[in-house]
Amino acid sequence: MVKQQTIQIFARVKPTVRKQQQGIYSIDEDEKLTPSLEIIVPHDLADGFVNNKRESYKFKFQRIFDQGANQETIFENIAKPVAESVLAGYNGTIFAYGQTGSGKTFTITGGAERYSDRGIIPRTLSYIFEQLQKDSSTIYTTRISYLEIYNECGYDLLDPRHEASSLEDLPKVTVFEDPDQNIHLKNLSLHQAVTEEEALNLLFLGDTNRMIAETPMNQASTRSHCIFSIHLSSKEPGSATVRHAKLHLVDLAGSERVAKTGVGGQLLTEAKYINLSLHYLEQVIIALSEKHRSHIPYRNSMMTSVLRDSLGGNCMTTMIATLSLEKRNIDESISTCRFAQRVALIKNEAVLNEEIDPRLMIIRLQKEIQELKDELAIVTGEQRTEALTDAELLELEKLITSFLEDQDPESRLEVGTDMRKIHHCFHYLKKLLNDKKIHGKSTVSSEIKDQDCQEPLKEEEYKKLRDLLQQRDNEINILVNMLKKEKKKAQDALHSSGMDRSECGHSQSSPFPPGNPEGLRTLPSSAPTQVQDVNTFGYRSSLLHRKTVMREEMSLGRQEAFEIFKRDHADSVTIEDNKQILKQRFSEAKALGESINETRSKIGRLKEEITQRHMQQVALGISENVAMPSMPDLLEEKLRSQLEEEKIRYKMMFTRLKALKVEIEHLQLLMDKAKVKLQKEFEAWWAEEATSLQVNSPAVNSLNHMKPFPQTPESQRERSQLLCNQSDVNARKILPSPCPIPHSREPSSTSASLEDSIPEKPASSIPLTGDSQTDSDILAFIKARQSILQKKCKCTFLLLQGHRSPSSAHQPLRERPTAIRPKTPYAGPSHLTSSQ
Numbered sequence: 001m002v003k004q005q006t007i008q009i010f011a012r013v014k015p016t017v018r019k020q021q022q023g024i025y026s027i028d029e030d031e032k033l034t035p036s037l038e039i040i041v042p043h044d045l046a047d048g049f050v051n052n053k054r055e056s057y058k059f060k061f062q063r064i065f066d067q068g069a070n071q072e073t074i075f076e077n078i079a080k081p082v083a084e085s086v087l088a089g090y091n092g093t094i095f096a097y098g099q100t101g102s103g104k105t106f107t108i109t110g111g112a113e114r115y116s117d118r119g120i121i122p123r124t125l126s127y128i129f130e131q132l133q134k135d136s137s138t139i140y141t142t143r144i145s146y147l148e149i150y151n152e153c154g155y156d157l158l159d160p161r162h163e164a165s166s167l168e169d170l171p172k173v174t175v176f177e178d179p180d181q182n183i184h185l186k187n188l189s190l191h192q193a194v195t196e197e198e199a200l201n202l203l204f205l206g207d208t209n210r211m212i213a214e215t216p217m218n219q220a221s222t223r224s225h226c227i228f229s230i231h232l233s234s235k236e237p238g239s240a241t242v243r244h245a246k247l248h249l250v251d252l253a254g255s256e257r258v259a260k261t262g263v264g265g266q267l268l269t270e271a272k273y274i275n276l277s278l279h280y281l282e283q284v285i286i287a288l289s290e291k292h293r294s295h296i297p298y299r300n301s302m303m304t305s306v307l308r309d310s311l312g313g314n315c316m317t318t319m320i321a322t323l324s325l326e327k328r329n330i331d332e333s334i335s336t337c338r339f340a341q342r343v344a345l346i347k348n349e350a351v352l353n354e355e356i357d358p359r360l361m362i363i364r365l366q367k368e369i370q371e372l373k374d375e376l377a378i379v380t381g382e383q384r385t386e387a388l389t390d391a392e393l394l395e396l397e398k399l400i401t402s403f404l405e406d407q408d409p410e411s412r413l414e415v416g417t418d419m420r421k422i423h424h425c426f427h428y429l430k431k432l433l434n435d436k437k438i439h440g441k442s443t444v445s446s447e448i449k450d451q452d453c454q455e456p457l458k459e460e461e462y463k464k465l466r467d468l469l470q471q472r473d474n475e476i477n478i479l480v481n482m483l484k485k486e487k488k489k490a491q492d493a494l495h496s497s498g499m500d501r502s503e504c505g506h507s508q509s510s511p512f513p514p515g516n517p518e519g520l521r522t523l524p525s526s527a528p529t530q531v532q533d534v535n536t537f538g539y540r541s542s543l544l545h546r547k548t549v550m551r552e553e554m555s556l557g558r559q560e561a562f563e564i565f566k567r568d569h570a571d572s573v574t575i576e577d578n579k580q581i582l583k584q585r586f587s588e589a590k591a592l593g594e595s596i597n598e599t600r601s602k603i604g605r606l607k608e609e610i611t612q613r614h615m616q617q618v619a620l621g622i623s624e625n626v627a628m629p630s631m632p633d634l635l636e637e638k639l640r641s642q643l644e645e646e647k648i649r650y651k652m653m654f655t656r657l658k659a660l661k662v663e664i665e666h667l668q669l670l671m672d673k674a675k676v677k678l679q680k681e682f683e684a685w686w687a688e689e690a691t692s693l694q695v696n697s698p699a700v701n702s703l704n705h706m707k708p709f710p711q712t713p714e715s716q717r718e719r720s721q722l723l724c725n726q727s728d729v730n731a732r733k734i735l736p737s738p739c740p741i742p743h744s745r746e747p748s749s750t751s752a753s754l755e756d757s758i759p760e761k762p763a764s765s766i767p768l769t770g771d772s773q774t775d776s777d778i779l780a781f782i783k784a785r786q787s788i789l790q791k792k793c794k795c796t797f798l799l800l801q802g803h804r805s806p807s808s809a810h811q812p813l814r815e816r817p818t819a820i821r822p823k824t825p826y827a828g829p830s831h832l833t834s835s836q
């Protein structure tokens with residue numbers, strides 16, 4: 001089956017911060033026509049624009065989502081139809097295109113703050129796994145890969161080595177083509193995900209790896225392309241046909257032009273690469289949209305090679321043009337829309353990707369070969385005269401027995417073309433028939449075969465029935481005895497305080513009686529055996545591991561600095577908010593878990609009561625020789641309807657618990673990611689602090705007559721080690737070479753020399769550990785604080801003198817302190833500069 005379709009294009013407008021941006025665009029959603037987006041170029045901009053005569057540009061889209069559209073709407077309208085066709089066996093691709101900051105990552109992956117902000121990837125995973133669970137008639141396999149293309153090189157974001165290496169050290173993912181022109185990716189790992197949680201973990205792991213590999217100098221997230229792929233295989237049990245479908249969810253690099261960004265050095269190289277690969281993408285799209293073009297330049301870039309099927313090939317492709325419609329972004333927005341219009345011309349042909357399972361195919365072919373060989377033997381008239389061996393005879397009899405026992409009317413007795421074997425079969429069957437005749441059990445008829453195989457069955461059935469009868473007799477005896485006992489008990493109870501129900505049987509802690517396994521079976525199949533510990537949800541091993549390792553590596557001094565850094569960091573508010581939500585969800589889940597357990601017990605008790613009631617009724621009938629009342633027992637009916645209600649309640653609570661579980665998992669991952677990010681930013685800040693400390697110390701020392709930092713060989717080594725430990729490679733690059741070691745220095749204890757070197761801030765407020773690494777960290781922290789103070793003094797001093805320091809000559813003085821703060825948008829540890 002082939003589905004022909006042009007690439008679907010959608011537009012999404014990012015909410016603007018400033019309200020005065022209104023009037024820049026308008027959306028026309030006439031129901032009969034394709035919706036169109038009109039971008040109005042303001043007069044003051046038009047002059048410098050491409051064509052100053054035109055004031056507005058109109059672009060058609062499948063649908064346009066204005067600022068208010070939420071993530072759910074985007075998923076329902078854009079991603080869900082694609083996910084559905086992937087489930088049906090067609091390839092799918094969704095890619096986001098737009099300038100940096102226009103919301104590509106927000107749309108594809110989602111925002112890092114709220115659960116409701118989750119984007120297309122987590123929602124699609126959730127939807128796909130939900131559908132797979134519903135369809136129990138098919139066997140599905142889901143595998144995930146996550147590829148990043150940066151500067152024309154591919155990196156596997158799920159490579160476990162990511163934790164230990166920088167991006168550049170990882171083996172590159174390479175593209176190669178097989179003789180059938182199919183694209184394969186070498187070094188890209190595929191991870192099987194059995195549940196939604198596992199798939200979600202892979203997504204977060206990849207995102208975190210991407211973030212970790214990013215340094216301030218290479219903001220890979222805006223300069224690289226990311227392709228998250230879901231590979232789905234399905235097979236019906238017993239069938240030889242397998243379906244494969246791939247879904248690529250692509251977050252492209254920012255589409256801004258180099259000229260506008262006005263960057264130099266490494267950034268220019270990167271911009272060139274992004275633009276080169278986006279340029280090649282554009283070339284492919286132009287070639288595809290032109291009729292009669294025989295050569296499509298897919299091979300020019302890695303991205304177009306990987307997405308070859310998605311562009312004009314076997315795939316249902318959708319593009320989301322993300323637009324940030326603010327005055328300053330007008331030209332980029334127009335260029336994004338123009339690109340989309342060209343994309344909309346491309347026709348794709350998606351085919352149902354079915355293939356025969358090779359193993360089953362081999363079995364089929366082997367059988368066919370044997371049949372052909374047999375036919376050939378008959379045709380060539382091959383004769384055998386020697387007698388069949390005992391083993392051959394035994395083998396034949398086995399074949400005949402299984403043939404006779406086989407209930408399938410189509411089954412065949414496969415003995416090949418050997419006439420000796422064929423004759424032997426007839427003899428054997430004749431013998432069987434005669435034996436039957438002698439026993440008078442059957443007459444010769446066309447139903448001989450059936451008779452032969454049904455006789456033993458009947459006997460078996462008869463035996464079964466006899467056993468059952470015996471069982472029932474025993475049961476009735478037991479019941480009568482029980483009833484007698486009950487009656488006696490009831491009479492006794494009348495004399496004492498009354499009847500206690502619990503005496504009849506089962507403890508409260510076991511909701512289902514041991515002899516009643518059916519009780520469990522009526523509940524949803526996925527019900528956990530015990531809903532107790534909500535903390536056991538999912539695993540976040542990799543992220544968690546990284547977080548703890550980072551934390552454990554920190555000394556006490558650094559940890560203190562980290563705590564302060566964290567307190568002032570903008571993200572900590574989000575983390576705190578999410579913590580609160582998580583707490584609520586946890587307690588909700590806990591309460592729900594308890595209610596579920598209660599309901600389970602209740603269901604068990606009700607079943608128990610119904611059984612008891614039923615038994616009593618039967619036993620009463622038997623002991624008093626009265627026929628079972630034909631009227632339905634009212635009490636039993638009531639119990640049954642109660643049972644049904646409880647079951648519905650149970651199912652509802654269980655569904656809610658499942659949804660909560662996914663939400664908790666997602667929130668935990670969001671928090672873990674935010675924490676790793678915070679830690680990474682802290683490391684960068686710390687490294688920067690340490691660097692500026694070294695760079696500035698001579699000048700500062702001379703200015704303030706500070707005691708020089710004691711340069712023991714020990715501390716020197718520690719300090720350089722500390723600086724080398726920093727994660728930011730770029731920070732390392734600009735570190736000055738270590739100062740020369742003073743010649744005559746008495747070896748002294750580290751803590752003693754530390755105390756000597758700290759004139760202002762008492763070291764006692766920060767615990768010294770005696771561990772040289774830790775202490776040098778503490779020292780570095782104190783020195784960082786001092787350096788800030790010193791810099792402030794120096795600035796004031798120089799300002800008063802009307803001078804500029806030689807090291808800051810290229811920068812206005814006001815800007816110097818910002819160099820030691822974390823980069824915007826985070827406020828950074830402001831108190832460090834203000835509190836002293």
Ligand code: ADP
Pocket residue numbers: 013014015098099100101102103104105106107111112222254322
């Ligand atoms: P891109 O990936 O295109 O560079 P991002 O997705 O990172 O852009 O978006 C930039 C910022 O704008 C992020 O902080 C993101 O949360 C926010 N943002 C983008 N789109 C939306 C939206 N539709 N609603 C709310 N915030 C958005």
Ligand code: MG
Pocket residue numbers: 104105106221222251
């Ligand atoms: Mg992005």
